[in-house]
Amino acid sequence: MVANKEERRRRSSSIISHVQPETIEEQIDQAALPNLNANWVHNKGAWVIHFVLIAGLKIFYDLLPGVSQELSWTLTNISYVVGSYLMFHYVTGIPFEFNAGAYDNLNMWEQIDNGDQYTPTKKFLLGVPIGLFLISTHYTHYDLGMFVLNCIACMCVVIPKLPSSHRMRLTVPDVLSSSS
Amino acid sequence: MSLHDTLVYINTTVESISAQFNRIPGSAIILRYVRSSYQNDPVRSLLEFCLFLFAVRYFLASKYSVAKKDFVKLSTKEVDELIDDWTPEPLVVSLDDAAKAEIEKIPVIVGQTGPKVKLATGKAVMNLASPNMLNLVSNEQMKKDAVSTIREYGVGVCGPSGFYGYQEVHIEAEKAIANFLGVPAALLYAQAFNTISATIPAFAKRGDIIVADSACGIAICKGITISRSTVRWFEHNDMEDLERVLASVQKEFKGQPLTRRFIVSEGLFENVGDICDLPRIIELKAKYKYRLILDESYSIGVIGKVGRGTSEYFGIDPNKIDMIIGSMANTMVAGGGFCAGSEYVVKHQRINGNAYVFSAALPGYLAKTASTALGIMATSPEMFTQLKQNARAFRDVINKSQYVYSPSDPESPLIHLRLKSEVLETRKIEDENRFLQDVVDECINNGVLVSRNKYVQSQEVFPVLPSLKLQVTTGLTKKETEKAAMVVKAAISKIMAKTPKIKR
Incomplete structure (x- = not known):
């Protein structure tokens, strides 16, 4: 029956799919040890580092010759967004070997708080890019081009954090590898 | 109330609200921010405002778990009832008859193990049940080395x-x-x-x-x-x-x-x-x-x-x-x-x-x-030649049996004997392992220690076919091995003779 379901999913040309629920074995392995890959985000330092990194990026871009204030803020915003997207939404699994690969299908955002929604850490992590976006648009003096760039960047990290995109995957159909 | 009065009332209300607002610390910053961010672009301001509202809504939402709850919430009374109803199982479950019989049938060796051993019953038997195929158990060099290592390292x-x-x-x-x-x-x-x-x-x-x-x-x-x-x-x-x-x-x-x-x-x-x-x-x-x-x-x-x-x-x-x-x-x-x-x-x-x-x-x-x-x-390659010869000798005898066959390699000293399928069809054998155990007992009575292949089916992925597991050893001469094979063959025939045929 499971095989049928998988087959059906593969045949549909939808680019949106959801990660299959964990099997009993995977659940056991997930619960075997605390998830050290996702638990550190609750620490105070892990919250502060966001501001430190943003300030660091800003200073770095300010120091580059020929970078205007507008561009500097936009670059700061985009760098932060790219970094956090890679970290929270792109990379799946755990870099350490203690869950026998039970988290291989989940990205870090989905691992935080075991997938619970609206937890304090998740609220914080969602608030940071929104705040950064508002600030950066403010300091770019509402230049339309910069605004659009910053807005798209912000959306790229806000949308994957929504509860409705939990365990959702967008797959670009690969024509070459499709089997008969 | 005239229209003028209403306008005045609205005006004073707005003024008092704005005065109140101005009194809030930081309100000037917000006003300045809103004013500078508006910049004659209502769409953008609306977008930012919506984003801000969304963030506020997200912050105010209460936590929920996505994991499905797979337990039933019980009241204290129900919990008490369940506890009262519960009778603990014994830590060690008493054995059923099959398990008791199995334990009773385990032979006990007295003294050192080897190709020829003495059982607790006093009977001397040839040992085909242990993987001591090269008879290194009886090797003096092995014993000496073990003793000296224990003296040195504990x-x-x-x-x-x-x-x-x-x-x-x-x-x-x-x-x-x-x-x-x-x-x-x-x-x-x-x-x-x-x-x-x-x-x-x-x-x-x-x-x-x-x-x-x-x-x-x-x-x-x-x-x-x-x-x-x-x-x-x-x-x-x-x-x-x-x-x-x-x-x-x-x-x-x-x-x-x-x-x-x-x-x-x-x-x-x-x-x-x-x-x-x-x-x-x-x-x-x-x-x-x-x-x-x-x-x-x-x-x-x-x-x-x-x-x-x-x-x-x-x-x-x-x-x-x-x-x-x-x-x-x-x-x-x-x-x-x-x-x-x-x-x-x-x-x-x-x-x-x-x-x-x-x-x-x-x-x-x-x-x-x-x-x-x-x-x-x-x-000492000669040990392996002898082992092969013994295995072949054993197989030559056992191949003549009309009841069992061996799926093992002809030169393998590890020999499994399974009942032929035509035997299983024509004879009334309810439990194959029981039958094989009878053969094992008969062999021991006649001076050859053999064993069934023991396994726990519930732990296996695929069904294991019941068999006798024999391990030929160089500790026995070719003659002795042949004699042991005769005993095994005779035991199978004897137990088979006791087993009734299925009437058609």
């Missing part, structure tokens, strides 16, 4: 290998094994059973693919389960089926990220007694790009010119087998197991082989006797 180390568990003798044993097999390196595990069930999960993880022989023993099956890999089984020793499975895996996982792939098989199958088709497996593994994990627990020290196992039997370079797993508890009559292969394979397990990292190391004297056993084996 009986055990009580620490894992990485934690003061390894002694000089362990390193020597590793070198001896690697030299004996002709591979770069080897490492010792403290238990033979755990060796393969630690080696497989050390390399194969979730998402990796294992293609395994369906007659693999329980240790291999457990190792595969622990590894969480995707497993595909092929028919026992059927190379066409293996190729079919490999091709189907190739098709099934095409286009997916490449993961590690392994073929797992046994050299001499513990539950069957036949030898895997190593040349063909090596060919297929190269063709489909797999690694080979070969469990040689029953083939090292058993087959080959001086007992180097399957690779020597087929004349294949052992380095073509990625991981050779062997047991030192069978013919080498020591204890523990080992995994031999390339430097990388061995090094990886020193930190990833769970049984290596977390088990107390092998007692020093067992490591020492294993090295000694390898030395004896390497210098």
Whole structure:
């Protein structure tokens, strides 16, 4: 029956799919040890580092010759967004070997708080890019081009954090590898 | 109330609100921010405002769990009732009749084990039930080395290998094994059973693919389960089926990220007694790009010119087998197991082989006797010739039996005897294992100690066929082996005579 379901999913040309629920074995392995890959985000330092990194990026871009204030803020915003997207939404699994690969299908955002929604850490992590976006648009003096760039960047990290995109995957159909 | 009054009222209200607002600390900043951010662009301001509202809504939402609740909430009363109703089961369940009978039938050996032993009943029997195939148990050099090692190092180390568990003798044993097999390196595990069930999960993880022989023993099956890999089984020793499975895996996982792939098989199958088709497996593994994990627990020290196992039997370079797993508890009559292969394979397990990292190391004297056993084996090919002759002699006699057949290799000293299917059809045998147990008892009464193949079916992946498991030894002469075979054959015939035929 499971095989049928998988087959059906593969045949549909939808680019949106959801990660299959964990099997009993995977659940056991997930619960075997605390998830050290996702638990550190609750620490105070892990919250502060966001501001430190943003300030660091800003200073770095300010120091580059020929970078205007507008561009500097936009670059700061985009760098932060790219970094956090890679970290929270792109990379799946755990870099350490203690869950026998039970988290291989989940990205870090989905691992935080075991997938619970609206937890304090998740609220914080969602608030940071929104705040950064508002600030950066403010300091770019509402230049339309910069605004659009910053807005798209912000959306790229806000949308994957929504509860409705939990365990959702967008797959670009690969024509070459499709089997008969 | 006139229109004028209303306007005045609205005006004063707005003024008082704005005055109140101005009194709030920081309101000037907000006003300035709103004013500068508006900049004659209502759409953008609306967008920002919506984003702000969304953030506020997100912050105010209460936490919820996405995991489905898989428990029922009980009231205190219900909990109490359940506790009152509960009667604890005994810690040790009393045995049923079958289990009692099984325990009663276990023979007890008095004194040292060997090819000829004395039972607690006082009866002297020939021992075909222990894997002492080369009779190293009776070897004086082995005993001497064990004693001197105990005098020097004591009986055990009580620490894992990485934690003061390894002694000089362990390193020597590793070198001896690697030299004996002709591979770069080897490492010792403290238990033979755990060796393969630690080696497989050390390399194969979730998402990796294992293609395994369906007659693999329980240790291999457990190792595969622990590894969480995707497993595909092929028919026992059927190379066409293996190729079919490999091709189907190739098709099934095409286009997916490449993961590690392994073929797992046994050299001499513990539950069957036949030898895997190593040349063909090596060919297929190269063709489909797999690694080979070969469990040689029953083939090292058993087959080959001086007992180097399957690779020597087929004349294949052992380095073509990625991981050779062997047991030192069978013919080498020591204890523990080992995994031999390339430097990388061995090094990886020193930190990833769970049984290596977390088990107390092998007692020093067992490591020492294993090295000694390898030395004896390497210098005495005549033992293996005699072992082969004995196995053949045994088979020549048993082949004449009209009731049993052996799926084992003709030269294998590990011999399984199964009831022929026509016998099972024509005779009223309710429980095959019960029947075989009667044969075992009859054999013991006539001076030959044999055993059934014992297994726990609920733990096995595939059904194991009931069989008698006999292990020929060089400790008995060809004549004695033939005599033992006659006894076994006669016992089968005798028990069969008592079994009624099915009336048609």
